[in-house]
Amino acid sequence: MTQAPVELSPKFATKSGRPLSIGVGTGTKVKDLKRADASNSESIIQTLKLALDSGFFHVDTAECYTTHPEVAEALKRSSKKREDLFVVTKYIPPGNVFFEQKSTGAHNFVDLALEELGTDYLDAVLLHHPFFKPDIKPDLETAWKDLIEAKKLGKVRHIGVSNFRVEDLKTISKISAIETDNDASYQPAINQIEFHPYLQEQSPGIVKYCQENNILVEAYGPLTPLFRVKEEEKDHPLTGLLPELSAKYDRTPAQILLRYTLQKGILPITTSSKEERIRQSLEVFDFSIDQADVDKIDSVGSTYKLRTFFIGLF
Numbered sequence: 001m002t003q004a005p006v007e008l009s010p011k012f013a014t015k016s017g018r019p020l021s022i023g024v025g026t027g028t029k030v031k032d033l034k035r036a037d038a039s040n041s042e043s044i045i046q047t048l049k050l051a052l053d054s055g056f057f058h059v060d061t062a063e064c065y066t067t068h069p070e071v072a073e074a075l076k077r078s079s080k081k082r083e084d085l086f087v088v089t090k091y092i093p094p095g096n097v098f099f100e101q102k103s104t105g106a107h108n109f110v111d112l113a114l115e116e117l118g119t120d121y122l123d124a125v126l127l128h129h130p131f132f133k134p135d136i137k138p139d140l141e142t143a144w145k146d147l148i149e150a151k152k153l154g155k156v157r158h159i160g161v162s163n164f165r166v167e168d169l170k171t172i173s174k175i176s177a178i179e180t181d182n183d184a185s186y187q188p189a190i191n192q193i194e195f196h197p198y199l200q201e202q203s204p205g206i207v208k209y210c211q212e213n214n215i216l217v218e219a220y221g222p223l224t225p226l227f228r229v230k231e232e233e234k235d236h237p238l239t240g241l242l243p244e245l246s247a248k249y250d251r252t253p254a255q256i257l258l259r260y261t262l263q264k265g266i267l268p269i270t271t272s273s274k275e276e277r278i279r280q281s282l283e284v285f286d287f288s289i290d291q292a293d294v295d296k297i298d299s300v301g302s303t304y305k306l307r308t309f310f311i312g313l314f
């Protein structure tokens, strides 16, 4: 299946020139984000290998997932050439409670990631969130300057962020302009945020700001309405509309949500341990949802709110 992105951002492609498309994540399959509990290491490798063999070539990982070794192993076992892949990882600001952090800053995170992932370049490195603690070094400015430097050195092709608000983007945008004499290629290129019909704005105005400023929005949690709504609230607003659209377009509800995300100009990052679902999540490029139905998902979705990650920080 050709993965033609719906006019997202032409500046993103694998080194071999394949336009960037839907990503497969490795974060939400790690138990409590604790390496010591990585008893499911082999299953993460198998899931990712399955996704790569099925046609995914955009891989999302992060320092705090502790999945670099699994990603490296899956890349090794797959038959894909490095230049045909788009590998993204994320630097987590220090002071997190999840795991023992090996890196001491974004500069040596990049080196560690290159080593752990067994590659000599990364397609993108993102700052995982903007919630740096004021009393712990490095601060946001230092971390962003480190990424600028890593790009200058050719270790990283694109630099970006995740969970950033408009004000955070403006802060680093100014740093980029000063540090690089206004070279636009050092502006934040990606913002990976939670996005789905029940959280259309992770923070005020974020999608519009990114899209107006040439920042690719990536959606994590795009399937949230299908499985993260609490049991006692099973009668949520999309329970009627998704099956209706599923029947109309002859696609699964998950495919409707992924296609909806793409048509919002947002690139989904998804995952599944099931072969059938992995395959289905790639079959979203040969149909489109009528604009009236996209609008309907927007309006029905906006009557209910569900945030799963970074609760209380926005």
Ligand SMILES: NC(=O)C1=CN([C@@H]2O[C@H](COP(=O)(O)OP(=O)(O)OC[C@H]3O[C@@H](n4cnc5c(N)ncnc54)[C@H](OP(=O)(O)O)[C@@H]3O)[C@@H](O)[C@H]2O)C=CC1
Pocket (backbone or CB within 6 Å): 024, 025, 026, 027, 028, 029, 060, 061, 128, 162, 163, 192, 193, 219, 220, 221, 222, 223, 224, 226, 227, 252, 254, 269, 270, 271, 272, 273, 274, 277, 309
């Ligand atoms: N930057 C950040 O702060 C964050 C980034 N991420 C990244 O995004 C990636 C994807 O995030 P995630 O929230 O898991 O993405 P999704 O919303 O796509 O959810 C994926 C989950 O949906 C389930 N699923 C797949 N298809 C269906 C279906 N048809 N019906 C019901 N359930 C289904 C899968 O379970 P099953 O295996 O049973 O199919 C899987 O666990 C992460 O792995 C991570 O890399 C995630 C969170 C935060």
Ligand SMILES: O=C1Nc2ccccc2C1=O
Pocket (backbone or CB within 6 Å): 026, 027, 028, 033, 062, 309, 310
């Ligand atoms: O995938 C993820 N799971 C998480 C749980 C807590 C905080 C961040 C994340 C991720 O990025």
